[in-house]
Amino acid sequence: MTNATHEAVMVDEVLENLVFKQNGKYVDCTFGAGGHSLEILNRINNKGYLTSIEKDESATKDLSAKFTKDSRFTLINDSFSNLRKFFEVEEVDGILIDLGISSTQLDDPLRGFSFQSNGPLDMRIDTATGQTAAEWINKASKKEIEDVLWILGQERASRRIASKICEFREKKFIETTKELSDLIISCVNKKTKKHPATNSFRAIRMFINNEIEELQKVLEAASYVLCCGGRLAVISFHSMEDRIVKRFFQGKDRIESKVEFEYMKDRFFKPTAEEISINPRSRSAILRVAEKIC
Ligand SMILES: C[S@@+](CC[C@H](N)C(=O)[O-])C[C@H]1O[C@@H](n2cnc3c(N)ncnc32)[C@H](O)[C@@H]1O
Structure with missing residues (x-):
């Protein structure tokens, strides 16, 4: 089932710049609630094909008939960093990566991703593997917590929050999103527009799901499986991710790929004021689309 609670971001900009061949072969690396995937299927013709990937098994279940009855569509439950397992070199015309959750x-x-409601402190995208945020935060060293909050969250109070967490867990295991959020609130200046736990929760989620390494690997893999002239579109929600994407397109900070990319006419796209008013969560999105040069 496509879940209507997620609004796909910058759909027109993605379709216009990514889907340049109606009979092309496309990959949506982040199926989510299927919003972008459905629009890509609507845009391609009966010779086109879409493969979508999703790490969260629950998002791959109970799909609507729009997907299950479409012979031009396959959904794979895996991590997008494994892209090369599923495609040959230079086989794909366009790849979309819509980062985050x-x-x-x-x-x-x-799921424990949010400080807005109380729940178990999990934060794993793939709930079948890896440590939960609670498991990590109750055993990590003070320095490790501080580094995660500072490096991935640019949280200025990282040192204070890490100390508070270590002090608290001597008395009690931190189990819930509310416990963690309350600890953070007690350390951070509350006079900001943003909720005081925003940066820390995002940083912990990124750490638990290894999001930076996953992004570096999928960019690299995408550069191989794209055909010449194929396009790569990436939507990020955080300056650190956007910097990685930007530098990758510039040929910098690569693992080993030497593939060259050239931006489409604009270097990046942002949601319009109208889109932000309808979907406030789109406000920090930035889309970059580039073409593989051979
Ligand atoms: C922003 S949402 C995508 C929303 C989607 N474009 C839509 O229109 O509904 C990001 C999705 O990517 C998934 N995801 C995150 N990291 C992943 C990874 N390493 N591999 C595969 N999927 C991942 C998340 O589980 C989430 O469902």
Whole structure:
């Protein structure tokens, strides 16, 4: 089932710049609630094909008939960093990566991603593997917590928050999003527009899901599986991710790929004021699209 609670971001900009061949082969690396995937299927013709990837198994279940009955579509439950397992070199015309998590995941208290509602402190995208945020935060060293909050969250109070966490967990295991959020609130200047736990929660989620390394690997993999003239579109929600994407397109900070990219006419796209008013969560999105040069 496509879940209507997630609003796909910058759909027109993605379609216009990514889907340049109606009979092309496309990959949506981040299926989520299927918003972008459905629009790509609507845009391609009966010779086109879409493969979508999603790490969160629950997002791959109970799909609507729009997907299950479409012979031009396959959904793979895996991590996008494994892209090369599924495609040959230079096989794909266009790849979309819409980073982060969906509103469906964020708004489900049982997933533990949000400080807005109370739930178990989990934060894993793939709930079958890896440590939960609670497991990590109750055993990590003070320095490790501080580094995660500072490096991935640019949280100015990282040192104070890390100390508070270590002090608290001597008395009690930190189990819930509310416990963590309250600890953070007690350390951070509350006079900001943003919720005081925003940066820390995002940083911990990025750490638990290894999001930076996943992004570096998928960019590299995409550069190989794209055909010449193929296009790569990436939507990020955070300056650190956007910097990685930008530098990758510039040929910098690569693992080993030497593939060259050239931006489409604009270097980046931002949501319009109208889109932000309809979908406030789109406000920090930035889309970059580039073409593989051979
Ligand atoms: C912003 S949402 C995508 C929303 C989607 N474009 C839509 O229109 O509904 C990001 C999705 O990517 C998934 N995801 C995050 N990291 C992933 C990874 N390493 N591999 C595959 N999927 C991932 C998340 O589980 C989430 O469903």
